[in-house]
Structure formats: structure tokens, C-alpha cells
Amino acid sequence: MKTIWILVLVVFYNGISLNGVATNVPTRPPFVSIGALLPFNSTIGKVAKVAIQAAVDDVNADPSILGGTKLRIKMQNADKSGFLGIIDALKFMETDTVAIVGPQSSVTAHAISFVANELQIPLLSYSSTDPTLSSRQFPFFVMTARNDLYQMAAIAEIVDYYGWKEVIAIYGDDDYGRNGIAALGDKLAERRCKISFKAPLTPAATREEITDLLIKVALTESRILVVHTFSSWGPVVFSVAQYLGMMGPGYVWITTNWLSTLLETDSPLPAGTLDDIQGVLTLRMYTPDSELKRKFVSRWSTLTSGTTAYGSNPMGLSTYGLYAYDTVWLLAHAINAFFDQGGNISFSNDSRLAAMRGGSLHLDALNIFNGGNLLRQNILQVNMTGVTGKVKFNPDGNLIHPAYDIINVIGNGIRRIGYWSNYSGLSVVPPETLYSRPPNRSSSSQKLHGVIWPGQTTQKPRGWVFPENGRHLRIAVPSRVSYCEFVSQVPGTDKFAGYCIDVFTAAINLLPYAVPYKLIPYGDGVNNPSCTELVRLITAGVYDAAIGDIAIITTRTKMVDFTQPFIESGLVVVAPVKKRNSSAWAFLQPFTGQMWAVTALFFIIVGAVVWILEHRLNDDFRGPPRRQLITILWQVTCNIICSLIDCSEMVPPHFYLFYILSNFVTISEFLNLHIIEVHFLA
Structure with missing residues (x-):
């Protein structure tokens, strides 16, 4: 009899619950599954792996974040790119995964974002910073680090700050490299600068390929080189450049933040590698100093105990590790808001994939996350403070207050010479100090500390030389036998001297760009040549220009353009x-x-x-x-x-x-x- 009454009470209790008496208490699952797609052995991935796991542990240890729900994370070693990297991501989507942290590669992110749009599973990447990964085209891709569009804007402002006009771009020939350099070209054009030579390298470039490319670069005019590449073969570029003598005075090397990441993660670098990068300028994503950051940095040695970087050096903490840590916290806050709004974890079959059932691909195993759109909206509305500072998205889907440290590699370490922020440009004052002031983009407010350039020189390089592979201007010089003070050929040589030559040389040296030329004598050296015939030969294309005491008369001005006369003519004005x-x-x-x-x-x-x-x-x-x-x-x-x-x-x-x-x-x-x-x- 007691058993019967117990069963009745159980049924009665369940009925009350089903009728909605307990609906005011939201039902949260005991855990939520998320994925992480990253290469465990890469410069960025090995730091991110530790940071992501630390963030998951910290979130689960704080019951106020998810109200008792735990994060369950599964990490996939995506030590591959291209097709195999896409397959690794699809494995996550076969399970009940509500979000994926990653992928690290921008190339893989482009392909996976199409799948994420279809299955409505948010991708939160702390390292895929390709400017073309737009939130409009890929609404379920969320860039939780700084967009490379801002990094290229910083480089363009550095180039303009020092008065240079042309740069050479060395980059990996893939989506990440090409799109980044395209953004750099746009930002340089805004300041009337340009990329004079593009030097692409395959993603798996060998030392021989790098050598062949840098030889071509050395023959060009510009000496401002921007390296936007991978940390895997980026140091080889500088090793070859050192071997070719391209790390001496006159050269300027600017890298994107891959070099600062390498310096932070594998510090100290081998002595030979440090010697190859002396005087290089590099960028680093700026993270303001805070109590949260200091605590996490102090924990890093404990988190990585027993873990080493390449070789025997302990693994350092890079800014990518900080952004990976904040990415998990960002996702946790969004999931909490998702549950507060009545969201539940459920999946449904994709009718279009179900229609393709058959074969051995099992595409019908990929399900749509029903709450994916609501979770994505909550991710973009998160407003929190993390170890990287303020974490909040602007309407374009990018983090607010983009800023970078500008670093100069000197000796055995690095020296910060200033900051760049999208708010006020170049400054020696930390960006958060400037946010309380009106934005000031005037040229007088743009400042950086002194730089030690390649070759251990503090003098700003000119930025260009006369190219060895360019076409030289053919400039005719009258071979006169009288008035040799104006122009004459030095006996026994192919050189020329005289007042006109001195004026021409002084004018050439004042130009902010290179003008390769070759002086060619005109005349037999016995009689004074006809200047009218010389002018006619310029119009015929035999010569590009002429230097000498050539009188400006009406018939000649109809054929060519003359400079302003620099010798008194006696004319009355x-x-x-x-x-x-x-x-x-x-x-x-x-x-x-x-x-x-x-x-x-x-x-x-x-x-x-x-x-x-x-x-x-x-x-x-x-x-x-x-x-x-x-x-x-x-x-x-x-x-x-x-x-x-x-x-x-x-x-x-x-x-x-x-x-x-x-x-x-x-x-x-x-x-x-x-x-x-x-x-x-x-």
C-alpha cells in the first residue's frame, strides 16, 4: 500500500512540473560542449592550448558565471591546413558542440565559415585576423583578436611618419598573406604611398626559394621591406637577408606581429637568430596593464611547468595567449546570457544535407544548432573586462579600441618606441590615456622614440637606392670644345664635370626617390655640336633629356620643355x-x-x-x-x-x-x- 502511495505522489509531482508550476526556475544542462581547433606545436597554438584550458578551469571554478553549468571542451590538434584542416573542424560539428574556438589559420577559417553559416555554430578565433573575414559575409565567424586591417594602418602610418613613399612587401602567397598586403596597399594609398614591389612566397617556402626572391628584392629601388608571413619560416627570411648583406645600413625592416609573438614565446631566441633581426621594427597587439593581467602572467610559469618551447627554453606568454584566454571567458558570458534568455541546447537535421544522404561521407550527421543565432547575438553584445582590457564589439564586429605596441629589436631584447591606436595614431603615451582626450591626428602630435636601425645606426635611412635592374635615363651632354666651365668630359674617363653637371647632381640628390641615369656624350669633341639637333634627338626618343648650356629659343621650346634658367640671360623683365x-x-x-x-x-x-x-x-x-x-x-x-x-x-x-x-x-x-x-x- 505504501508503495502505491509513493508512486501516486511521484506521478502527481511530475504532473505539477509539466503543468508549469516550476517554469520560473530555468533548467540549465549540467554541461555545455565546446570545441577548440588549433595546432598544438605551432608558435601560437602551444600557448593558446594552455591558455584555453586555464580559462575553462577558471570558468568552471566560478559558479556565478554559468550558474552551475560546466564547460566541457574538446581540443583537436589541427596541425594541418587546407582540406585536412577542414575535416578536423567537421568532426566537431558531428557532435553537440555549441561553439568552436578557432581555427588558428585564416585559410581554414574561410572554408569553415561557410559550414558554420549553414549549421549556425559560432566560430570564435583569437588568431585568424584576415581583413576579408567580414562579419557581413560570415556572420557566425567572430574575430576575438585585432583585425589585420588596423595592423596595416599602423604600418602605413609608420611609413608616412618617417617620410618614406614606397615599400616592398614580402608575404605568404595565400589568403592570409594576399589579403593582408592588399589592405596595406589601401592604407598606404591613403597617405600617397605605395607598394613598389610585391614578393610572394609559397606557404612552405624553402631556403633556396627565399634566397632567390631576396636577390630580386636587393636589385630594386626601395629599401623599406614589410614582412607579413608565418613564424615558421619568417626567421629564415632574416637569416638569408643577413647572408646577402641586407641587414646593414640603409635598410628598414618592418614585420607584422608574428615576430613579436616569436620573441615572447621562445624568448630568449638563439644568439644567431637575434643577430639576424637587429634593428627590426615589429608590432604587437596592445594589452593595457591591469590587475587581471598581472595575476594571469604570474600564474603562467605554474601553468606551463614542464612545458617548453622549441628547444629547451621555457614557453613564454604571447598576446595571442591572452586573447585565447579572454575568448573562453567571452563565450562563457554569452552562454550565460543565452540561458538567461530561455535558450536551450538542441539540434535539428539540415533538410538540404538530408537530401544528400548516401555514400560514405555521412553528411546527414551534421546538425543545425537551433540556438546558434541567439548565441551569436549574445557573443557580439558581451561587454566585459578581461586580461586584454575592455572586450566589446563595435557594429562592424571588431573589438573596440584597436591598438599596437611598436617594438624595436635591440641587443638581447626589445624596446618599445611608441604606440599606435586607431584613436590618435602614433604616440609615446599609452592609448588608454588618450581615450579621455579629444582625438588628435595632426602631424605635430605624431611621435615615436628614437630607433636603432639595421647596421647599428640611429640616423633615419633614406629608404631607397638607385636600382640595379631598372631602366636608366639616357641623358645627353654636349661634348663642347669651348666654355668648358659649363660642361666638359673628364679626359680619359666617361665622367663629366662643370657647372651644369653640379647643378644637375644637386637637384637629383634632393629628390625623395631614385632616378637612375646615364650621361652620354653628344658630339665629336672637335667642334661644338648643334644644340638644336640635340633637342630634335630628344623628341625622336634617342635621348630622354639633355644637360648643358643650351640656349632657350622659340624653335626649341616648341619641341621640348626646358627647366627654369639658372644662368643670367640678360633679358629685361x-x-x-x-x-x-x-x-x-x-x-x-x-x-x-x-x-x-x-x-x-x-x-x-x-x-x-x-x-x-x-x-x-x-x-x-x-x-x-x-x-x-x-x-x-x-x-x-x-x-x-x-x-x-x-x-x-x-x-x-x-x-x-x-x-x-x-x-x-x-x-x-x-x-x-x-x-x-x-x-x-x-
Whole structure:
């Protein structure tokens, strides 16, 4: 009888529950399955593996995060890329996995994102930073680290800050490398800079392939090299560059954050590797100093006890490890919000995959996560503070406040020379300090500390040299036998000297880019060559330009363009200084009152001297005083005009009177002009 009553009570209790009496208490599963797809032995993966496991343990140890629900994580060693990497990801999606942390490779992320869109399973990647992994095309792909679009913007601003205009891009020839360099080209173009030469390498490049490529790079003009590659063969690039003498003065090497990751993870690097990267600039994702970060950093040695990097060095903590740690916490907060909103873990068959049933692929085993869209929305709405700082997404699906450390490799370590942030550009002040101020992008506010460049020099490299494989301009030089001071060929050599050559060389050195040229003598060296014929040969394409004392005449200006003359030509240029209203007394304006007084005094003195000399011998200087005074004034005026013209032997005497009368009307306007330079030739 007691047994019967117990069964009745059990049934009654279950009925009440089914009728909704207990619906106010949300039912949460005891655990939630998530996956992690990463290569365990890569520079990034070995750090991320430890960080992800530590984050899962910390989340499970804090009951306030998921309300008693535990995270159950399964890690897959995706030590492969391409097709096999996609297969590893599909294995997770055969199970009841609500989200996947990874993949690490941007190439794999492109392919898996299509599957994630179909099955509505969020992908949270702390290392796939390809700018083309857009949230619009791949809504279920969430980039929990800094988009490479910002990293390329930082490099472009560094190039512009130092006044360089052209760079050479060395990169892996895959989606990650090509898309990153395409973003760099766009950011450089915004600052009127460009990529002058692209040097792609296969993802599995050998030392021989790298050597062949760097030899081509060494023959080009630019000396600003940006390396956007993988840490697996990135150090080989610098080893070969050191062997080829490309790590000396004049070169500038800028790398993306793969090098800073290598320095942090495998520090200290072997001495030979450090010698190869002296003076290199690299970027590192910026993480502000905080109590959470300091605690996690202090735990790192305990978490990695017994774990080493390549060789015998202990494994260091890179920024990717910090972002991997925050990714798990980000996902935990989103799952908690998902449960708070009444979400439940359930899967359903994909009708389109079910229609493809058959064969041995078993595609029908892949199920759609029914709550995937709600979980994705909660992921993008998370607002928390982690070890990397503020974790919040902007409307574009990127983390807010993107910033980078700018690092200079010096000696056995690194030195931070400044910061870059999307808020205020280059600065020596930490970015979080600038967020409280108005954004300032003026050139005067852009600052970096001093850099020790390759070759142990502190002088900023020019950034270019004359290319060895470029076409040289054919510049003709007249082989003159007279006026050798202007231009002449040095006897016994193919060199030229002279004033014109010195001016040309000085102008070339002032250019911010290289202009390769070759001077070619024109003429037989016995007679002065025809400059008109030389100009014609330029129009015919025989020469690209000419240097020398070539007179600028009308017929030649119709064929070619001349530079501004740098030798005085003797030409007269008359130009008005200021437009004034003409008046009868305008001729008084050029001189001051004192000048007119002195002029009048000299006029009287000259007239007196003329009268003294002519009075006794010339009848025109005799008679009434009025007549003598008029004669003196007239004679002095004529003498002044004739002395100015200085052409008494060339022009008949009656020309003087005609000259005076023809200019008397316009003399006021003439005096209103400013005479720059006047040369009268006899």
C-alpha cells in the first residue's frame, strides 16, 4: 500500500512540473560542449592550448558565471591546413558542440565559415585576423583578436611618419598573406604611398626559394621591406637577408606581429637568430596593464611547468595567449546570457544535407544548432573586462579600441618606441590615456622614440637606392670644345664635370626617390655640336633629356620643355608691382621727396656746369636770362636721355626728339612700373 502511495505522489509531482508550476526556475544542462581547433606545436597554438584550458578551469571554478553549468571542451590538434584542416573542424560539428574556438589559420577559417553559416555554430578565433573575414559575409565567424586591417594602418602610418613613399612587401602567397598586403596597399594609398614591389612566397617556402626572391628584392629601388608571413619560416627570411648583406645600413625592416609573438614565446631566441633581426621594427597587439593581467602572467610559469618551447627554453606568454584566454571567458558570458534568455541546447537535421544522404561521407550527421543565432547575438553584445582590457564589439564586429605596441629589436631584447591606436595614431603615451582626450591626428602630435636601425645606426635611412635592374635615363651632354666651365668630359674617363653637371647632381640628390641615369656624350669633341639637333634627338626618343648650356629659343621650346634658367640671360623683365590709378603726377611716386630734391639739385648743378662751359663759345647760351635758362634745361634733358639710350652712333639725331615725344604721354605709366633688371646693349 505504501508503495502505491509513493508512486501516486511521484506521478502527481511530475504532473505539477509539466503543468508549469516550476517554469520560473530555468533548467540549465549540467554541461555545455565546446570545441577548440588549433595546432598544438605551432608558435601560437602551444600557448593558446594552455591558455584555453586555464580559462575553462577558471570558468568552471566560478559558479556565478554559468550558474552551475560546466564547460566541457574538446581540443583537436589541427596541425594541418587546407582540406585536412577542414575535416578536423567537421568532426566537431558531428557532435553537440555549441561553439568552436578557432581555427588558428585564416585559410581554414574561410572554408569553415561557410559550414558554420549553414549549421549556425559560432566560430570564435583569437588568431585568424584576415581583413576579408567580414562579419557581413560570415556572420557566425567572430574575430576575438585585432583585425589585420588596423595592423596595416599602423604600418602605413609608420611609413608616412618617417617620410618614406614606397615599400616592398614580402608575404605568404595565400589568403592570409594576399589579403593582408592588399589592405596595406589601401592604407598606404591613403597617405600617397605605395607598394613598389610585391614578393610572394609559397606557404612552405624553402631556403633556396627565399634566397632567390631576396636577390630580386636587393636589385630594386626601395629599401623599406614589410614582412607579413608565418613564424615558421619568417626567421629564415632574416637569416638569408643577413647572408646577402641586407641587414646593414640603409635598410628598414618592418614585420607584422608574428615576430613579436616569436620573441615572447621562445624568448630568449638563439644568439644567431637575434643577430639576424637587429634593428627590426615589429608590432604587437596592445594589452593595457591591469590587475587581471598581472595575476594571469604570474600564474603562467605554474601553468606551463614542464612545458617548453622549441628547444629547451621555457614557453613564454604571447598576446595571442591572452586573447585565447579572454575568448573562453567571452563565450562563457554569452552562454550565460543565452540561458538567461530561455535558450536551450538542441539540434535539428539540415533538410538540404538530408537530401544528400548516401555514400560514405555521412553528411546527414551534421546538425543545425537551433540556438546558434541567439548565441551569436549574445557573443557580439558581451561587454566585459578581461586580461586584454575592455572586450566589446563595435557594429562592424571588431573589438573596440584597436591598438599596437611598436617594438624595436635591440641587443638581447626589445624596446618599445611608441604606440599606435586607431584613436590618435602614433604616440609615446599609452592609448588608454588618450581615450579621455579629444582625438588628435595632426602631424605635430605624431611621435615615436628614437630607433636603432639595421647596421647599428640611429640616423633615419633614406629608404631607397638607385636600382640595379631598372631602366636608366639616357641623358645627353654636349661634348663642347669651348666654355668648358659649363660642361666638359673628364679626359680619359666617361665622367663629366662643370657647372651644369653640379647643378644637375644637386637637384637629383634632393629628390625623395631614385632616378637612375646615364650621361652620354653628344658630339665629336672637335667642334661644338648643334644644340638644336640635340633637342630634335630628344623628341625622336634617342635621348630622354639633355644637360648643358643650351640656349632657350622659340624653335626649341616648341619641341621640348626646358627647366627654369639658372644662368643670367640678360633679358629685361618689366612687371607692375601694384596696380594704381594713373594721374598726371604719378611719376613722382617712385622716388621719395629727398630723392627728388637731390635729383633736382644735381640737375641744377649739371645745368650750371654746361652754361659755364658753353656761355663763351656757344651763341645759344647768350641773350636774355630767360632764354639762357630754357636752353640750359633743354640741353641737360637731352643729354640725360641720350646717355640712357647710349646709341648716338646708331640712331640719327632727329630720333631723340621722336623718342621724347612718343614717350612723353606714357611716361607717368612707365614710372608706375617696377623695373626688375635692365640691360641695354650697344
